[in-house]
Amino acid sequence: MIDLTGVPPVFRPLMKPSRYKGAHGGRGSGKSHAFADFMIANAYKNRGFRAVCIREVQKSLKESAKRLLEDKIRQHAVDDHFEILNDQIKTPGGGVIIFQGMQDHTAESIKSLEGFHVAWAEEAQTMTQRSLELLRPTIRTPGSELWFSWNPRLESDAVDKLLRQGEENPNAVVVRANWSDNPYFPKELEAERLFDRKHRPDRYDHIWEGGYEPQAVGAIWTMRDIEEGRVEAAPNDLKRIVVAVDPATSSEENADYHGIVACGVAENGHGYVLEDSSTKGTPEKWGRRAIALYDYWHADAIVIEKNQGGEMCRTVIDSIRPGVPVHLVHASRGKHVRAEPISALYALGRVHHVGNMPLLEAQMCQVTAEGYEGEGSPDRVDALVWGMTELFSEIKGRQHDIYRPALAEMDYDLSGYEIHQGRQAVAVME
Numbered sequence: 001m002i003d004l005t006g007v008p009p010v011f012r013p014l015m016k017p018s019r020y021k022g023a024h025g026g027r028g029s030g031k032s033h034a035f036a037d038f039m040i041a042n043a044y045k046n047r048g049f050r051a052v053c054i055r056e057v058q059k060s061l062k063e064s065a066k067r068l069l070e071d072k073i074r075q076h077a078v079d080d081h082f083e084i085l086n087d088q089i090k091t092p093g094g095g096v097i098i099f100q101g102m103q104d105h106t107a108e109s110i111k112s113l114e115g116f117h118v119a120w121a122e123e124a125q126t127m128t129q130r131s132l133e134l135l136r137p138t139i140r141t142p143g144s145e146l147w148f149s150w151n152p153r154l155e156s157d158a159v160d161k162l163l164r165q166g167e168e169n170p171n172a173v174v175v176r177a178n179w180s181d182n183p184y185f186p187k188e189l190e191a192e193r194l195f196d197r198k199h200r201p202d203r204y205d206h207i208w209e210g211g212y213e214p215q216a217v218g219a220i221w222t223m224r225d226i227e228e229g230r231v232e233a234a235p236n237d238l239k240r241i242v243v244a245v246d247p248a249t250s251s252e253e254n255a256d257y258h259g260i261v262a263c264g265v266a267e268n269g270h271g272y273v274l275e276d277s278s279t280k281g282t283p284e285k286w287g288r289r290a291i292a293l294y295d296y297w298h299a300d301a302i303v304i305e306k307n308q309g310g311e312m313c314r315t316v317i318d319s320i321r322p323g324v325p326v327h328l329v330h331a332s333r334g335k336h337v338r339a340e341p342i343s344a345l346y347a348l349g350r351v352h353h354v355g356n357m358p359l360l361e362a363q364m365c366q367v368t369a370e371g372y373e374g375e376g377s378p379d380r381v382d383a384l385v386w387g388m389t390e391l392f393s394e395i396k397g398r399q400h401d402i403y404r405p406a407l408a409e410m411d412y413d414l415s416g417y418e419i420h421q422g423r424q425a426v427a428v429m430e
Helices: 009-015 031-045 066-075 109-113 129-138 158-163 187-199 201-208 223-229 283-296 312-320 335-347 358-364 379-391
Strands: 020-024 050-055 088-091 095-101 118-121 145-150 172-176 238-246 259-266 271-276 301-305 326-329 351-353 401-403 417-420 423-427
Touching: 009 020, 009 031, 009 172, 020 031, 020 158, 031 050, 031 066, 031 095, 031 118, 031 145, 066 088, 109 129, 118 129, 129 158, 145 158, 187 201, 223 335, 223 351, 223 358, 238 283, 238 379, 259 283, 259 379, 271 358, 271 379, 283 301, 283 312, 301 312, 301 379, 312 326, 326 379, 335 351, 335 379, 358 379
Parallel strands: 020 145, 020 172, 050 095, 050 118, 118 145, 238 301, 271 351, 301 326
Antiparallel strands: 088 095, 238 259, 259 271, 326 401, 417 423
């Protein structure tokens, strides 16, 4: 029997059987650790136990709870009863724990999860209504449970509507947990918390106390506009698709992200934000990531801001694969000035996000008419603005350079890429 007496008291109500179990709150509360303890304890006690750890989007296992579950197996000294494989964990009695993304599922493919005993939705604030509607009736084995852990983002998020709003669900146990409920809260995080309380009071409640995501006063984008325009899938009539890149000035660990966003425009003149695939790393890394996105979405061109790298930007792409059309753009106006025409399209209902992009959307809501009020650089927003500006000819500024070298044969290393549904997907070179 695995000893769970060390689980913080705030999570103990979740140890009782219930169809729905939820834990929401800020950073450092121990939510993921508690659910990981419960997962391993259930698997150890119940032979043949099957569970799935779900995220809305999961591009690699590095984004999953797999490493945390492996640590819990070792912590509880039950290594001999589990078999840890590359993509799953085998549990006693022929059971299994797997790791999946909901955006990879259809109404047909989700049926593969029938017969599972537990589904744990991590980062559940990003889950769409469609994903919940697919998942909930699928996990239906007698006594099966659905677990949700999340840092609240918006009242309108699907998980908040399910578990925190309306009439109380008698089949749900939901707890709020914050840093103050965690007896193991480390001193390193305490220093971070105190720093944020003093220097980032506008963000403190959301980060540490589990409050909803704040929006900058005077923000040119609102979450309401983003939510009202959100769609589950892009239309089939996209007439043009581009991958936009805003390269960072450095590849150091503490540098900004390279903003990389795929956008498209449909025949009816509506724009679609298809994917945020921003990353840190070397120029080669952002180049390979941009080309992978270009391939995946069958894009027409890669648009790159050249302010920071000049001609190097096109050289990065050309050195990886000659022949990819590269459009170089130059920023001659401030970020917020370039962003305002794009934000106006959102207000008119002409731009739609395909699925959830929480990091991009958080940046968007910190852009005001005076500038960017968030932390660091709005790298993701910059890429979005360049992409949409390229697609909407009525707001495109001065003509940019277009570079289309002759096609050439060259070796192209695919080892750093994932394959998704038969197509090359986003580069995974973390």
